[in-house]
Amino acid sequence: MNIQISPHSVKELRIKTGAGMMDCKKALQAADGDMEIAVENLRKKGLASADKKSTRLATEGIIDSYIHIGSRMGVLVELNCETDFVARRIEFKKLAKNLAMQVAACQTVFYVSIDNIPQNIIDREIRIESEKEDIINKPPEIKNQIIKARIDKRLEEMCLMHQPFIKDQKILIEDLVKQHIALLGENIKVRRFQRFVLGEKLDLS
Structure with missing residues (x-):
């Protein structure tokens, strides 16, 4: 017999994973209400789904920016997906913003992935x-x-994809992107980013 799962727990799991409400409820029931086990199981399913989509062409998307407090540092990020429809989704835009903030927070990161070094x-x-x-x-x-x-x-x-997510240190940026692939149903690629620091590389001679 399935245990009773509160709507609050379902909502919390949905926020943590981006999975659908029914999937979250089923995951909690299967995990006997254990949030961590439910998160792990949903991520396993999500990552498997994401891996199948990772070879599909991603030519749409957005360029987003983040300007740090004080306006002395800024970041531009290009995030690609397969369709303009997904590029307009709030979840996709939020991911792009989070990635830009991540780059701003990680001063030793200069490449998207090891393949780019x-x-x-x-x-x-x-x-x-x-x-x-x-x-x-x-x-x-x-x-x-x-x-x-x-x-x-x-x-x-040195790589963005291997950094712990600043808003949830339990997952890597690579996992965060794969969660959104599973959530939005399209391949998502971080194509490039650029960090701008005020006064950097100025020739003061």
Whole structure:
């Protein structure tokens, strides 16, 4: 017999996941009212749905902006989807705004994903890690393992998709985008972003 789920709990789960009301109610019933388990199960379903759509062409979308308090820093983000209809959805616009805010908050992020990092940047990071004093005298096999782990971590730190969402540290930006793919039923891609800092790179000589 299904347990009784309050409308408040259903609404809370919907806010957390973006899933439909009935899906949220069923997920809570299946999880015996446990919010965390329900969230996890919905995300699993949502991510599976999102992965199927990730290869579809996304040529519509919007460019959104975020200007930080004090107007000394701003961000532009281009977010793509498949149709103009989804581009006009409030959920899509909110995602674009959240992504712009995320870029503003993450000063060490310069690329959308690891695939976007130029090879010369990767080579530079490998060179820096290879020359660190704490691994110079380690056996080659162990040294290579340490370097790989450090490089993987460093590259993730440079990419937007691998950052914990500033409004919910339990999920990554990659997961946030996939949740919206599942919610809106279209492929969604973060194409590019640009951060502007007042006075940056000014030649004061």
